[in-house]
Amino acid sequence: MAEFPCGQCNQDADTSPSINCDQCDQWIHRKCVPMTPAIWAEWQTADLKFLCPRCVKPTTPGEGPYDIRAALKRVAEAAATTNINLRSVVKQERLLLKTYKVTLPQLTENHGAGEVDETSVGILRNFHPALLEDYRPIGVQGDGNCLYRAISQGMYGVQHHHHLIRLLTALEIAEHPAHHDIHHPNHVDHIKDSRLFLAEYNILLPEAAIEGKESCMQHIFAASAALGLCFESYCPPMVPSEYMSLPYTRRVSGRGVRTSKGVAFTLMWTSTSVANSSRQFK
Ligand SMILES: [Zn+2]
Ligand SMILES: [Zn+2]
Numbered sequence: 001m002a003e004f005p006c007g008q009c010n011q012d013a014d015t016s017p018s019i020n021c022d023q024c025d026q027w028i029h030r031k032c033v034p035m036t037p038a039i040w041a042e043w044q045t046a047d048l049k050f051l052c053p054r055c056v057k058p059t060t061p062g063e064g065p066y067d068i069r070a071a072l073k074r075v076a077e078a079a080a081t082t083n084i085n086l087r088s089v090v091k092q093e094r095l096l097l098k099t100y101k102v103t104l105p106q107l108t109e110n111h112g113a114g115e116v117d118e119t120s121v122g123i124l125r126n127f128h129p130a131l132l133e134d135y136r137p138i139g140v141q142g143d144g145n146c147l148y149r150a151i152s153q154g155m156y157g158v159q160h161h162h163h164l165i166r167l168l169t170a171l172e173i174a175e176h177p178a179h180h181d182i183h184h185p186n187h188v189d190h191i192k193d194s195r196l197f198l199a200e201y202n203i204l205l206p207e208a209a210i211e212g213k214e215s216c217m218q219h220i221f222a223a224s225a226a227l228g229l230c231f232e233s234y235c236p237p238m239v240p241s242e243y244m245s246l247p248y249t250r251r252v253s254g255r256g257v258r259t260s261k262g263v264a265f266t267l268m269w270t271s272t273s274v275a276n277s278s279r280q281f282k
Contacts, residue, residue, distance in 0.1 A: 225254030
């Protein structure tokens with residue numbers, strides 16, 4: 001029996017270039033992962049923790065070959081723990097996505113599909129009826145992932161890419177602190193609106209990485225940068241004081257996204273029930 005059998009093919013791992021899995025400690029042939037020599041070389045450079053095909057598989061069947069939720073947990077853990085090097089975790093997650101070819105699908109033309117949200121229609125009918133002539137509000141599940149679900153819905157007409165969109169948004173925030181940390185010495189302010197309450201970086205990043213955590217305008221800007229898309233954020237004028245709804249109705253173009261780029265879709269801030277007057281809006 002081979003002393004170090006490859007975790008995939010069971011043959012001696014010493015016979016050709018191999019890589020060690022940080023989780024199960026097994027050696028895997030480069031060709032059995034499989035990965036290109038260039039990606040293999042990238043894994044050799046730093047103290048990055050490689051995970052083998054078996055260890056990146058989701059425990060829930062039917063969730064594809066790569067566990068994106070586990071990746072989110074690793075980023076969240078790194079963001080919350082001072083003795084974990086966030087930069088190398090981010091590098092490692094990017095490299096894992098590259099190794100296992102985890103990407104969002106190409107944008108299709110057919111992204112207007114989905115069921116109309118009757119509550120949002122009711123809200124618009126009461127507060128902004130003219131909009132219903134041009135817009136059809138599509139509902140998403142309100143489970144704390146609604147921003148990422150809404151983006152997935154807007155991009156593809158389906159919500160199930162929300163985990164990957166969340167992960168890409170968290171990686172964007174982690175990789176570009178100057179653009180997302182309001183106290184960074186070289187902070188680049190993309191939002192430019194003093195009316196908005198902005199979250200601290202040590203809150204913003206875990207909120208992006210932890211599944212089910214609510215999102216704010218900063219996350220929408222980070223998602224715009226992560227996806228290279230320009231969005232429109234829309235809050236119906238139903239909140240008692242204007243300063244609460246106005247700042248949320250605007251063009252969103254994050255780091256590196258040209259404002260001249262056309263709006264991909266509109267994200268509507270909505271509610272679980274139709275209010276008749278602004279006082280009832282929550
Ligand atoms: Zn092998
Ligand atoms: Zn493993």
